[in-house]
Amino acid sequence: MRMKAAVVIAALVLLAGVPPAPARAQSPAGGAPAGPKGVTARGLVSSTGGFNVRAEVPIQLTGQVVEIAPGGQTGRERYLVPAFVYVLDGTLTTDSEAGGTGVGGIQYYAAGQAAVLPPPGTWHNFYNSGQAPVKYLLLFIGTPGAATQQKAPTE
Numbered sequence: 001m002r003m004k005a006a007v008v009i010a011a012l013v014l015l016a017g018v019p020p021a022p023a024r025a026q027s028p029a030g031g032a033p034a035g036p037k038g039v040t041a042r043g044l045v046s047s048t049g050g051f052n053v054r055a056e057v058p059i060q061l062t063g064q065v066v067e068i069a070p071g072g073q074t075g076r077e078r079y080l081v082p083a084f085v086y087v088l089d090g091t092l093t094t095d096s097e098a099g100g101t102g103v104g105g106i107q108y109y110a111a112g113q114a115a116v117l118p119p120p121g122t123w124h125n126f127y128n129s130g131q132a133p134v135k136y137l138l139l140f141i142g143t144p145g146a147a148t149q150q151k152a153p154t155e
Contacts, residue, residue: 062148063139068092073127076152079120081142086114090134096124123152
């Protein structure tokens, strides 16, 4: 609750110093104001509780673009902080233990799909069973310098 209040107060302080917007946007040709053109926006994902944490420490968003070749896999691993996955190309297959949400087993995510998965501490394996590479954006929400993931020891 304190975090939400701080965000609202910060937004109000910032807005207090902003001059009012002009009554009408100007068009380069002097005619009617230019409207949006050629812009497409899509929502990616809504949290199902994976990011429902209270933070009284600095938070850092880190990420990477991961590519898995056909027949490849990440190997058994787990995230130590909340993670967000957005599939850029191909179909990402996940096989995970039942975590905090109770969802386990194999799931598929096609290009353009996103998920908060799996919950921190849940062992999983991402792999590519398709004929083309799978590429995805992987974002972690953690504290600066903290470990974000752990690979399982090999037998």
